[in-house]
Amino acid sequence: MAKNNETKSKAENKEDEAKYPNIPGQPPDESTATLLRELVAHLRQKRSELREEWANRIQEAELLTAMTKEEILAEATSVYDNYVEALETGTYEALQSYARNLSERIIPRGVETHEVIGIVLLLRDVLARSLFAKYRDNFSKLNRILDAYEPAANRIANTVSVGFVQERERVIREQQEAIRELSTPVLQVRERLLILPIIGIIDSKRAQQLTEQLLQGIRKNRAKVVVIDITGVAAMDEKVANHIVQTVDAARLLGAGVIVTGLSTEIAQTLVTIGVDLTKIITVGDLQGGIEEAERKLGYQVQQVDPTKS
Amino acid sequence: MRVPILQQGGYLIASVQSSLSDEELLQLRDDLVARVSTVRARGVVIDVTVLDVMDSFATRILRDIAQMIKLRGAPTVVVGIQPEVALAMVQLGLSLGNLETALDLEEGLTLLGEHTKAD
Amino acid sequence: MKNKFESKKPESRSRWKNFPIKSDKDLVEIRAYGRKLAREIGFNSNDQTLIATALSEVCRNIIEYAGTGKIIIETAQGSSRGISITAHDHGPGIKDIEKALEEGFSTGRGMGIGLPGCRRIMDQFQINSQAGKGTVVSMHKWVDKNGY
Structure with missing residues (x-):
């Protein structure tokens, strides 16, 4: 052919x-x-x-x-x-x-x-x-x-x-x-109380997104108190720490108080060393304590329940 | 445009209707301080829901207003700051100091109610 | 969805506008224009607010220290979309720029946060000033600085 x-x-x-x-x-x-x-x-x-x-x-x-x-x-x-x-x-x-x-x-x-x-x-x-x-x-x-x-x-x-x-x-x-959205869920645990558990590595982009989501969440749920739990945050630098401080301030401008929980000793030391001012932020040791504190702020009665009796 | 000031119960409500020039903001300050004295208001709510920008001047005037009114014995609550505006303010480094804030008018009035009850 | 790519295609031409600044009434207009322009070239609502606020601060600076001046707003399109703001005045000039950029320092009626705040929220920021001649503040922000 x-x-x-x-x-x-x-x-x-x-x-x-x-x-x-x-x-x-x-x-x-x-x-x-x-x-x-x-x-x-x-x-x-x-x-x-x-x-x-x-x-x-x-x-x-x-x-x-x-x-x-x-x-x-x-x-x-x-x-x-x-x-x-x-x-x-x-x-x-x-x-x-x-x-x-x-x-x-x-x-x-x-x-x-x-x-x-x-x-x-x-x-x-x-x-x-x-x-x-x-x-x-x-x-x-x-x-x-x-x-x-x-x-x-x-x-x-x-x-x-x-x-x-x-x-x-x-x-x-x-x-x-x-x-990204899944990694920063804004959860409503009870009326007017939001929890924002932050897990993993935070970069500027994620920090920004987290703040935007939280502020929208505050407005949508008419939240009065927010607990930001950073137990799962591996490391924090000055930039991210400042972002969290800004988030707390911005939430306050919308009328919501913020409690930060789960600040590890290492992170706390780092923050003090680099000179981030955390004095205006309410911090509570763990998430459980943070929620109790939040409920007190909202006027709920908090009762200790003995788990062995239930 | 002059910001209208309404009286409800013992409270004064100033609700901003459009973006404000500096002059209008100063006018609001003078009007509010004068009204608080004449009606012996127990509290003031400033509703800034429509403001899409809060710059250093606006922030300072709001703080000034709150301080002046406090000297008259009444608390001030700023309500309705939009999420983007709040974010821009903190990113710019603007702060309302100890001035109280609430989500909206209803929340602001509730907050004032709690204050005056406690007194 | 069908038009996703078409609709995202940025306009190829740049735009600019010159705003003469005479009084504090110009603030409202220039903020609204800046926000609209920022939205049109693809800034998210948070950045639109930052840009409008930065414009407000530089405009205020002109009114406060020089009385009059002008602000030029320009957009850059194409691969690096962004906005450029240049504020000119023939006022007394800034004696100590370092000092003017310190937070909390103010000789006027602001909170001393205007210029340092602008520097913080924009991607690029520059002041040129000559005593007795005037001041030029130029600043830029890009759409995709923190993007993918």
Whole structure:
């Protein structure tokens, strides 16, 4: 087959060069648009055959293993149609939004970036093979068709892959955000009393977020007293300590008193050494003591219950 | 625009309606101090819910107002400071000192009630 | 969701506005404008408030010490979005800038926290002053300084 094509190509190329000596391979009466139209007509005509072949190749290559054959075929049909439409119109918005929509659906099912790039490249290959088959007897024409097809196909592959990666990044960002929020839960233990247990490492970004969440929480729950428990805080530097002092002050401006509990000896020493002024902050040894103190402030009666008797 | 001052029970309520120029803020100070004397108010609530900025001048005037009114024997409570405003104030290093604050008007009145009951 | 990327695309052109400062009434307007601009280029509500407050402080400084002056607000778009504020006056100038930036130091009616406070909440802060000629305070804040 290769030999056959080669001999043909030589003959045809000579003919072309004779006909269009100035612009080889670019006959003026056969623009890229015309070629793409012809290409699109071919792809429409072969629609069911090609997309089925594509779906089969996807399965053979063990891509999209998280999806059933029916699902793959259904998506393949949509991608195919969007693909042909992008070739026809030269606009990529519809394809782009479809790619994003598709990504949104398949990302939670664990589809990876290499799979998405893989299937787009497979489609490109399936279509290119079909073009070879159609124009095998007219190699010069095949060259021109491919010249028109390649840039468009590359752009499509690019659009779909980038769409997927962007969607994935968005999901990751959302998850990071969710983790950050989870890591600083504002809990309401009883009416007008909030607890903010801080666990792990606090950086400036997290400290900022923590303060914003607490202030919103105070307003939402109409809290009068807040217990910030820092038992789980591994280390604290001056910046973070000052942030906690600021949080206490800001909470006070909203009318809520703050009690800090769980200040370890090490952290307390560090804070004194670096000169953070904690004198205006009420501190209580542990969370239990802090809640009791908070309840006293709220006017609740606190009773000692002997656990052995209950 | 002059800040309206309402009287409710023994209390005066000044509720700020829009962003204030310095002049309007000083006017509020003078009005409040004068009214506290004439009606012998037992307490004052200043509602700043609509303020989206509290800078050093506003902070100082609020402190001044509270001090002057205290000399007349009445406590002042500032209510309605927005979370972002509170955060900006502490980040800027502004403090209301010993001035009392509450979440909103209702809380502020409750707080004044507790104070005057204790007296 | 479909328009997420389009809607996040920042405007490519920068904007700037020159505010002549004549009296304390200008404070209200310039704060509102600064906040609106900060919101439009993507600052969160906390940063919008910080920027409006910083504007208020530099504006107040002009009125207090020089009487009149101007404030130029500029936005930077593109990869590093942010806001630039420059306050000019032809007042007496600041004799001792170090001292002026000490917290609690004030020769006026503020709390002596204005300029040092601004320095703390902005990402960049600079004062140039010449006795008898005037003062220029310039400060910047970026949207994504603490971002991802």
